[in-house]
């Protein structure tokens with residue numbers, strides 16, 4: 001299994017624990033180091049590679065891939081095209097690429113995705129608020145904001161706010177982008193439900209999973 005944008009490797013670990021041969025790529029050296037440490041700590045096989053998911057060549061092919069929690073929205077439309085070309089070159093015919101992303105209702109009527117949670121480790125505890133600050137569907141851009149408040153530990157009281165410029169997709173714009181790639185949308189699930197439930201192809205929501213199938217024909221860009 002290949003995971004582009006693997007971050008600190010929590011999916012890599014979960015998949016490796018199920019006996020899968022896993023490789024993650026991430027463009028952040030800090031994240032790659034964390035993912036490597038996580039796999040090593042659990043004595044699990046697998047690899048985290050420092051690379052750009054829009055331009056990589058690992059010299060091997062995979063039976064499946066996963067890209068979770070809207071990581072794909074870090075890519076512009078043009079970057080998505082290059083990413084899908086790279087993925088097609090790395091995936092076996094008919095294999096699946098599971099992609100999770102927010103899909104916006106073109107009418108603009110839905111509530112903007114947001115979530116809040118707390119985490120703690122040792123003496124450190126954090127409150128995290130992730131909000132969608134603005135969405136411009138005509139421009140295909142969404143501004144997401146993370147606010148991390150340090151609740152306990154040596155840095156108690158500090159607040160870190162970061163803005164993330166993301167691509168905003170509707171089922172139509174996403175479907176059109178996939179149609180120009182070597183993938184077809186096989187099935188769609190709503191990941192807001194546990195377990196995720198199958199939904200129709202044009203479903204909208206904050207945590208939609210698209211099961212993409214690698215077609216036999218490969219479109220070279």
Ligand SMILES: C[S@@+](CC[C@H](N)C(=O)[O-])C[C@H]1O[C@@H](n2cnc3c(N)ncnc32)[C@H](O)[C@@H]1O
Nearest residue numbers: 005006007026027028031051052053068071074
């Ligand atoms: C939302 S995090 C997801 C991390 C991980 N998949 C998880 O669920 O914990 C997105 C990750 O994508 C990485 N990323 C963003 N743009 C990238 C790119 N062009 N190539 C590779 N990684 C990228 C970031 O460094 C970050 O670690």
